[in-house]
Amino acid sequence: MPDNNLLKTKLYDIHLSNNAVMVPFAGYNMPLHYDLGILKEHLHTRSKAGLFDVSHMGQCFLYSDDLSFLSIAKALETLIPAEISNLEPGKQKYSQLLNSDGGIIDDLMIGRLGFEGQEHKLYLVVNAGKKLEDFEYIKKNLPEGINIDIADDSLSLISLQGPKASEILTRLNSSIADLLFMSSVDVPLTPNIWGHVSRSGYTGEDGFEISVKNSDVRSLVNILLQNEDVQMIGLGARDSLRLEAGLCLYGQDINENVSPIEAGLIWSIQKNRRLPNMQYKGVKRITADIENVNSKRLVGIRPEGKVPARAGTEIHDAEGNQIGLVTSGGYSPTLGCPIAMGYVNGKFKKVGTRINLVIRNKSMPASVVKMPFVSTKYYRG
């Protein structure tokens, strides 16, 4: 699908030589799947190791002129609900960039660099489709003396996910073996290639996200692909993997009208940050949505039959009243059945609640279930 207006990552040629079916995504020409197809790529990631090109995502560094970590942490804490000022060097948190109404502008990873001399810096990874807007929003809302270094033109990002990921990456640098989930190190992966390696991902598997210089990413990918357990995995399987792991997709499950509380992301907001005396964008909405048990909630849904419920499917109660909408839905390759997530009125959020899904004008029974659908394998030591 040649489209000259689309951007290419530095791995574009490697996608083509691996017979990728390329699709437009967030302004980039990205692989949907390779020869294996979505289903087998999904299962490969769950059983061995999948390698994803996520270089389209936005990477930037934030730091304060006074080189104080606390200065930058406090500044960013005005835009997100998570507590950042207590981050140890080499640790990261998941949070959301909020607008004044508490709606989610984007969701993001925020890490404190652990490398000596760089511990005053924050490293952010944001969604491809929102990165320009995010960077503008951050620039506009942070006080004088705060710097943002956008690394899109210099850094690529790849992700190695699955039960074999640790063993494979540890062969390149043995210090990676002990890294805990949501921690990072900056280490050489070959004598010439340094990577910022964090133990995190978007699949529910143990795995790593590796930020490397644009000029190094092809060499690193080729080294990883020499391992027979590693396969390139496209966006199709990335989507079905994250759905099984119960992780939200920006633009689909979360957007500027939805609060983190409605989206079930309260776990990412530390208890002291849920108090009404906090001062960050949208805090009123956060505290109000916590109080209001009838505000909508994102829940896991298990359709009873075999028919997948796609995004946009209406959710009804037993009497046929519409109580919500499916935002992500499909087939779970791991479980061999359909799974979905969607918003329901808070009264219906309890696990086990019977609901109906209207698919092609037919009402199909389903239940509210716990997420993740497939248990996560994060490495916590």
Add this chain to the structure above:
Amino acid sequence: MSVYYTKDHEWIRVSQNVGVIGISSHAATQLGDVVYVELPELGKKLIKGEELAVVESVKAASEVYSPVAGEVLSVNETLEDQPQTVNESPDDGGWFVKISISDLNDLESLMSQDEYSAYCIAS
């Protein structure tokens, strides 16, 4: 027995006034792994071009249209438990329905195998 193809990538294999309908291997490849097939009720009367079945792959749902008008005589029950048969054997074991053809003239607007191959290459 002759096989005809539609521009929407269905095939119909015709013997007298009975047709067996499926989707081409080109279509099956494009769809990717089929995980569910919704088939019509027996006896359902279809007009030409009407939705006949829905094929769900991992990534999306796609409609299958009837190449001719007619009545559904039988459906491929194998697809209920083994929808992947559509990928494994699209031209044969992965058939969808058997239909009695109301008007054999409906076949005239369809493509032969050679015409369909050329159509796929061009599109």
